Amino acid sequence: MLAVGFDVNGGPEVLRPVELPVPEPGPGQVLIRVAYAGVNYxxxxxxxxxxGAPDGIDVPGYEVSGEVAALGPGVTGxxxxxxxxxFLPDGGGYAEFAVAxxxxxxxxDGISLRDGGGVALxxxxxxxxxxxxxxLAAGDSVLIHAAAGGVGSAAAQIARALGAAAVHGTVSTAAKAVYAKxxxxxxxHIRDGFTAHVAELDVxxxxxxGPTRLASLSVLAPFGRLAVYGDAARRPDLSLPVLPLRQQNRSLAGYDIADLSRRAPTLVRAHALAALSLLATGAIRLDITAELPLTSAPEAHETLQSGLNLGKSLLRVS
Structure with a gap:
């Protein structure tokens, strides 16, 4: 099968087309003939x-859509x-076939393969x-950093669907602000200096x-929650004292789907099905701004790494 992978770490140029055997699904797994693969941070x-360094050819790709091609032992439904x-916790989505x-x-149900390529992660x-x-509770006020990205554009809509009363966002450029609205x-708001525009937020x-994370704590209302789920700035980790969180009635929470998929897979599935239901009913929509052939994965990564991406990018596989 055709895949795109890398055997050395580096820039987008290390991604290259490769021929690999079609994988076989093991117990509790399914083989998917991939139609689309999402591109993610x-x-x-x-x-x-x-x-870490690859051991042979590593094939990235954490979310795909397609048709079930084979079932591993014990799979029902x-x-x-x-x-x-x-969702592919171990990657492998940039390929004609992938195991999940x-x-x-x-x-x-009622969602196209094209839209489905950008939802599972x-x-x-x-x-x-x-x-x-x-x-998040009904009536909460929310601020979403990276408001123009694939997760940010979806999170604004999901927050509304869950009852948020006010939803603000931050972006890096004025052009992204126009898109996100x-x-x-x-x-x-432009991310630099965002604290001048918002305060007393619930979420x-x-x-x-980096500095964005530290500044975000300062705009929380009593019992406000800062939820972190990435490190796009690629800055050193913060060292935060705990006492000010208590003194100022603030909370810090984390989300990592890789850890959750290992320790609470039923919760990951519940979140995914709830989000897909919102998409199927039209309560939210996925904005696909770029669709490239599989072999153009380096171009998609270059756009992402340069910070020029908007909405959701897909690789068209078959």
Whole structure:
């Protein structure tokens, strides 16, 4: 089968087409004939070496859509030919075939394969951060950093669907602010200096890290929650004293889908199905801004790494 992978860490140029054997599904797994693969920040980190050096060819890709091609032993509830969106905790999505845990293969009832290619990680993360880590409640006010990205654009809509009363966002450029406003934000601010525009927020979502994360604590209302789920700034970790959190009635929570998929897979599935239901009913929408052939994965990564991405990018596989 055709795949795109890398055998050395580095820039987007290390990604290259390769021919690999079609994988076989093991117990509790399904083989998917991939139609679309989502492009995500985590795959860029994989390529850069955050998971260590590759041992042979590493194929990135954490979310795909396609049709079930084969079932591993013990799999029930799915049949060959079923259209699914799938989360791949171990990667492998940039390929014509990919293996996924059956628990993370979600039926695409009323959702196209194209839309399904960008939901299993992005929408699950957006829903999980809000409903799980941030404990969003109806009437809450929310600030979402990286408001124009795949997760941010979905999170604004999901926050509204879950009853948020006010939704603000931050972005790095004015052009991204114009783009992000189409997803229901009350206001979108340039990230530098955002604390001058918001205060007393119930929830802040931060995938950025560094100074943005520290500043986000300062705008929380009593019992406000800062939920972190990434480190896009690639800055050193913060060292935060705990006492000020207590003294100022603030909370810090984390979300990591890789850890959750190991320790609470049923929760990951519940978040994914809830997000997919919102998409199927039209309560939220996925904005696919780029669709490239599989072999153009380096170009998609270059756009992502340069910070020029908007919405959701997909690789068209078959």
């Amino acid at each position: 985590g795959e860029m980190c994989h390529r850069l070496g955050d998971l 799915l049949s060959c030919g079923d259209p699914v969106a799938a 845990p059956a628990a993370f293969a979600y039926p695409l 992005s929408l699950t993360t957006a829903y999980g951060v809000l409903a799980g880590a941030a404990r 189409r997803f229901g934000y009350d206001a979108v 802040v979502l931060d995938p950025i890290g």
